[in-house]
Amino acid sequence: MIKNSFISVIQQKEKEENCGSVEFQVCNFTNKIRRLTLHLELHKKDFLSQRGLRIILGKRQRLLNYLSKKNGVRYKKLIGQLNIRKSKTR
Template structure:
């Protein structure tokens, strides 16, 4: 149930827990945990709402990173195994 994605120090530029990269990886771990929880408890609507809020925050952070540092954005989504943002 605990499928955690851990990024080694070479993939995160800073050891700062406030960095965008760390926040995105931490939110991804929380998404994985909530997803596995919702597979068992499909009618837990409070957790569903929390999942949507986490996904929205991660999407905003990914948008910020894609705008400011596109190469690092591509590397991060490759390491985490998540889909990128839709391009307009």
């Protein structure tokens, strides 16, 4: 349900054209992160889910870093639509 709402809001046209786009992948990772976060609120000692969450967070962060370097406008638009905090630079 959450996945479908984000896809329809963000990439109605792009979903049909390009499912491998960075925005689409970040949207999918964000949905997985939100589901895992809700799961971990109920199951605090599920360490395998915690590990999976950290892996997905890293993948999303790498994609967001790539997008910010390639196209800052698309990055800011995506951050605003998904309500994600701006990534920290090293």
